[in-house]
Amino acid sequence: MEAPKSTLSAEAKEWYPPNYTPQAMPVYTPDPAPYRPQRFSVQDRLRQAQDQNPYNFDNMSYSLEEAENMDLRENIGNLITVMCEITFDPGKFDTLCGPLVDSFATMLHERSYTRPLIDAIINQSIGEPNFRYNGARLCSMYDSVASPEESTFRACLLERCSAEENKIISGIETSEENMRGFAMFLAEIYTQLEDSQGGRIRSLGEGLCKVLLHLLDTDNETNIKSVCQLLKLPIPFLTIS
Template sequence: ASALASRAPAWLLLARIPSGSQDKVSVPDSGLEMAESQVAVAPVVKSKLSVKAPEFYPSGYNQNFNQNFTDSSFEDGYDGYLTLAEYVQDFLNHLTEQPGCFETEIEQFAETLNGWVTADETLQELVELVYQQATSVPNFSYMGARLCNYLSHHLTISPQSGNFRQLLLQRCRTEYENRDEAAKGDETTRKQFHAFVLFLAELYLNLEIKGTKGQVMRAEILQEGLRQLLNALFSNPVDNNLMCAVKLLKLTGSVLEDAWKEKGKNDMEEMIQRIENVVLDANCSRDVKHMLLKLVELRSSNWGRVHGTSPHTEATPENDPNYFMNEPTFYTSDGVPFTAADPDYQEKYQELLEREDLFPDYEENGTDLSGPGDQYFHDLDDKMDPEIEEAYEKFCLESEHKRKQ
C-alpha cells in the first residue's frame, strides 16, 4: 500500500507535462524506478497536421458554384474543369438544386460556353447533355426549356450542321419519329417517352423564334408535333399514357387552342371528342377517367381564363371579374368563407377587427399574463397520445395534397 502511495504522485505528474520534457521531472526517490520506466516506454506523439494545409470540405459540401468560373482567363482547363461535359453537367446539377440561380448565372455560363464550344462536335455534345438532363431529371423540363431558349439566342457558334436550336430540334425529332412504338412499349419505355413529351411541351411554350418581320413567335413545328404526340397517347389508352396526355393539355391546352383557332382549325374539338370516347370505351382506371372528365370541364371554362378584363390601371370591381382574385379569404364565426367580392365584406371585416380589439396582444405591450393554467395546457400538448398525433399528421398531409390538386 505504501509503495502504491509513493508511485501515484510521480505518474500523475508525468501525465500533466507536455511530451518531450519528461527528463526534467523531479519525483520522490521511492518512485524513481517506476517513473524512469514510464519515461522509457511513453511514445512521443508527433502531429502531421500543418497550418499551411488546404481547406477541408466534408463530403457533399457545395461551395458557391460561381467560384468555378469567375476567373475570366479560364486557365488550367477552365479553372479546374477538365472536360466540357464535366463543366456543363456541374452547372445543370446546380440549376436542378437551386433553380433560382438561373437569372444571375446564366449569362456567365453562356459566355464560358462561347469560349469553349468552338467546333461542331462540342456543340452536339452540349445539345445532348442538356436534352438528357431535361428528359431524365424530374421537374427539370421547364428549366431545361428556358435554358435552351437562352442558349439558342446567345451561343455564337453556328456550324454548317446547324446552330444550337436546329440541333436541339433534330434531337427531339429522333424521339418524335419513334412515338407510336414508344407509346406501346413497356413501362420503362413509356416513362422515358412521357418525359420527352412534357419537355417538348415546355419547349413549345418557352422557345422563342423571330419571325420574318422580326416579331417573336413560337415554333409552329412543335405545335404540329404536340398534336401527333397526343394522337399517339390516345391511340394507346393505358393509364400512364392518358395521365401524360392530361398533363400535356393542362400545360399547353389554352395556347394550342388559341393557335389552332387563329388558323381556322377545330383540332381541340376533335381532341375533346377523343377524350370523351376514351372515357366511354377504354379500360383505364376510374381515377384516370375522372382526370379526363375534369380536363373536359376545365376546357369548357375556357381553361380557367376570363377574357375581356380591363387594363390594370382602369380595373374596378364592376368592370373586371378578376379584380378580387388575389384578395385574402376570411371566415365568419360560423366558418363561412367570404372575400372582398362579398357584398357584406366591409361589415364582416369590421366585425373581425372589433373582435380582435377585445383580445389585445399583451405580450407586445410588455405585460405577461401567463400563469399556471398556461403551463397546464403546454403540458397537455407535450403529452399528446401517439396515435392521435399520427392521425393528425396524416390529416394535415391529406389536406395539403387536396389543396395542391
C-alpha cells in the same frame, strides 16, 4: 393634466432573473486546415451523374468519349455539375447559367460542340421533372446567342427533337416514362422558343401533337393523366384533332 414621467432609463443596468446563470462567450479559433470542396475530374462528374440517373447521360457520355477537344469535355463536365445542382435547387438557375452559356457561346456555330450540349440538356430534361422548365430556359438562352436563321444550336435542337419524336412514333422508344418526359419537355420548348416573326415554331407544335396522340393511343392511365396535365400548360395555338 401633465402626463406622468417614466422612470425607465436607457442607461439602466441589464436586469437578469434571480435563477439566471451567465454563459461563457464562444471563442472563435481559426481552423488550421479549412475545409475546401473536393474537385472532381470530368470523368468523375460523368460517373456521379450516371449513378444518379443512368438514362440521362448514356448518349452524352458516348459523345464525350468520341470528342477530341478537351475544352468541350471540360465544358460538358461543368454542364453536368450545374444541371444536377439546378435539378435539386432550381432557384440557382440565374446565378449558375450565365457563366455556363458564356463558356459555350463562341463555339455554338460548330455542330461537334452543339450536339453533345443539346444531348445533355434533353436527356436531363426527359429524366428529371424538376429540371424540364429550366432545361427549356437554358435552351432558350443558348438559342438567343444567334438569330434564328443562323442558329446552329436551333438547327441541332430541332433535329434532336425530331429524332426523339420519331423514336416514340415508330416504337423504338419503349419506355413510357421517357415518352411522357419528352412530351413535357417538348411542351416547355414550344412555349419558350419563337420563330423569326415572334411566333411559335410550327415543327415543334406538330411534333408535340403527334407525341400526345401516341400517348393517348397507348390506353395507359398514367399516360392519359400526363396528357391532361400537359394540356393545362399555357401552350399557344395548340389543338389536337
